Amino acid sequence: MTEFDLIRRHFTRAAPNAVLGVGDDAAIVRPTLGCDLHVSTDMLVEGRHFFADVSPEALGHKALAVNLSDMAAMGATPRWVTLALALPRLDEAWAAAFARGFFALAAEHGVSVVGGDTTRGPLTLSVTIFGETPHGQALRRDAAQVGDDIWVSGQLGLAAAALQQRLSGSTELLPADCLRKLERPQPRVALGRALLGVAHAALDVSDGFAADLSHILARSGVGAQVWVEALPMHPQLAAERSRWLAAIAAGGDDYELCFTAAPAQAAAVQAAAAHAGVAVHKVGRILAGEGLCLLDASGQLVALERLGYDHFA
Amino acid sequence: MTEFDLIRRHFTRAAPNAVLGVGDDAAIVRPTLGCDLHVSTDMLVEGRHFFADVSPEALGHKALAVNLSDMAAMGATPRWVTLALALPRLDEAWAAAFARGFFALAAEHGVSVVGGDTTRGPLTLSVTIFGETPHGQALRRDAAQVGDDIWVSGQLGLAAAALQQRLSGSTELLPADCLRKLERPQPRVALGRALLGVAHAALDVSDGFAADLSHILARSGVGAQVWVEALPMHPQLAAERSRWLAAIAAGGDDYELCFTAAPAQAAAVQAAAAHAGVAVHKVGRILAGEGLCLLDASGQLVALERLGYDHFA
16 A cells, blocks of 8 residues: 555545545635635644544544634634644554544534645644634634623533543543543534624633633733633532642643623623533633733632643643 | 744744734635635655755745645645644754745745644644635646647756765765755746646646656546656756666656646747746657656657655655
8 A cells, every 4th residue: 555545545535615625736625705714723743642542533533623623713614624644654444543533523514624645754643724704703812802701611621630640640530521522522613603793802722721811811912810610610620629720720622612702792602602502601801901810719819830731841 | 932932933924915823723814806725735754854954944945845836736826824843842043944944935935824833743844835826727637638748847856866865875976956956946836827828737746757747647537658858857967867767757856847738838838937937848748548658769668666756665
């Protein structure tokens, strides 16, 4: 089997929303009239973003999920994606399972794979995704306004707890949701779209809630207070809140949406969440000034050792 | 210095043709009305696509050049690019030099870097480029017609000769053009654009002339004969033609355009080449049937051990 056979067999599928898919020097797509185009890219490296023994099907799912999550964060409808893969060897079973996970999630979201590259090297995946929003409607990080409520979807800290357990070699029984969240995150695409015209600023929580919210604050030129008690968490983690606080507030790999909206939009936010089938929680407020204050139930400041993940720390 | 500092200092530049550049979950660009969008992605891995001791500035140049070459092959005007980097460590001097090479070529072609990702890992680069052509005008691989002339720009085999010398450790004096071609290929973007409406099929020669031309033949459902004597080569390589034949016909890394055009378009092809400031050479003809025949000066068949490069061979 050659590189070209592998691509043909496992990574070339019909791309119904493209003019020309995989197999030429470049794909050809036709952007929707009246829409802006969104582009985001992510790179995943073995031993850093995933373990060497991860199921290839789960990895295929996650490689696309983290990129769909970036589209969700802008309120964009994902449409096309490219996939570049460095593989240590031509392992057909691995490629087939990876492709199964990747294309199943792509089909679920109506996304076509329109380009790719396969080469030999340490296992590395790079996905670039393209999506669309109506002109000027995107949810941007720089759009938070003083007085906005801060919202978070789903629950935080599950993936970080699973990761922490794996790294420590502990055999403690964590909720099954934790590993599922680490290996098969569900990008909040429907929620992001439903928040167009409702929310102001948004992003997805990937590096850690506190670090990611700080990006909104910095780009919008505002500050915020957040009530740690209000951060949505799994009951089993909530039962040992102080132990899991770092995972919840700064763990990362959540792929939930964090967004701001005017208080008058609270009912519209809840309606959008109901439409998307995901719970949302009000966790804080945008303030004038700068910086992020985390407050405990008694109104005291909570300090975190670090706000989020740094790949080079 | 953190990952974010590195990105901010070296990889965040003004993106004048974007609505929103680096720094949000996704960039926002506004596609040109009446244009198709072209997307292509490439991954470069240390030890496979470049040597560990390559100048980072040359590497920055080449990482973008090979993607610009894919746009050239479609006749597309390159507009935006994303860059994902896995780096073994945060080396500021390395990053600065790499960015210098990358952004200098980007500026030359009016391309904006609108997104990126930096992570820790074995040195790996993944670039995704997007460009535009007027609706339905792109030069595709499947458009060759029986009777077309086959053309090649520039000279073939220079980079492969430089690579072969490096791998063999030989100290033979090769033309300086060879190393320049290997390290700093000049993508034929102006030529590709000038060929819109003139050429039928086109691609860029990256894996080896014979292998790449075979892609055109397979996708167009045609065959071809090529006159080995007519393949454009450097005089110093031509002086030892039989020794360098494999490098010229199947070496790869040329980033020249190979294209087909009706014989009646020969003058228009030459005018396009003159406009783009690059020489083009007629090297063969598209025939009915299938397969590629390489003929020597006496009309005998020339056999190649392999047609091109396979990353996993």
